[in-house]
Amino acid sequence: MYQHILIATDGSDLATKGLEQGLKLAKALGAKATVLTVSEPLSEQMANAARLGGIGDPVGRYDQQIDTVMRERFTEIEKRGTEHGVAATLAHEIDGFPAEAIIRYAKLNGCDLIVMASHGRRGMQKLLLGSQTAEVLAHTTIPVLVVR
Template sequence: MYKHILVATDGSELAQKGLDQGLALAKLIGAKVTVLTVSEPLSADAARAAQQAGIDNPATRYDQQIANKMSERFAQIEKSAAEHGVKVNLNHEIDNAPAEAIVRFAKYNDCDLIVMSSHGRRGVQKMLLGSQTSEVLVKTTIPVLVIR
């Protein structure tokens, strides 16, 4: 069935449910698992504000904060994977458009299933808050398993 599952996570509690489902499915069917986290780059406005607040080289500081966050997140993901008895390939990308990065990554890495979590918002709430999961569903031809 599925040979290479991409689990997209932002490190949230809800995303952990998606990770657990993806790992359990991979264990059940013997699929390879890749986990992807996408962070947005430091915006020019945020960099300017940081400099005005007296922070020297805000881009370097931001990069360090992201690296620390990813180190913690990856440790937690590896722990979850070990509990499921599954090996994972961990990846982090920086992109202004997380959904596009997920779709592009899945395509270029021959993933045949994307697993993501969603709050399941509808109507105006969804429109106002946006949804990376909804964008992935619209932009990919790869099957997507949405966990709520």
């Protein structure tokens, strides 16, 4: 059925449910699993504010923080993968448009199913179907499993 499942996560509690479902499905189907996190780049406004606040290299500091967060997240994802008997490939992209990055990654890497949470960490829109999830659903031809 599905050969390569892309599991998108932002580290939120709900996204963790999506991760669990994606790993279980990959195990049941014997499919390859890739877990993707997309981080937004540091905006110029935030970098300028940081410089005004005395941070000499805000971009470098931001990159270090992202690296730390991703190491922690990947460690947890690897642990969950081991618990499910799935050796998932881990991927991280930096893009101001997470939905576009998810779709692009899935296409470029031959994923035939995208698993993601119904919403993540993005403002008021998370009360309904998340904006990134809605964007992925609207713009991809790859099947999407939305986890609530």
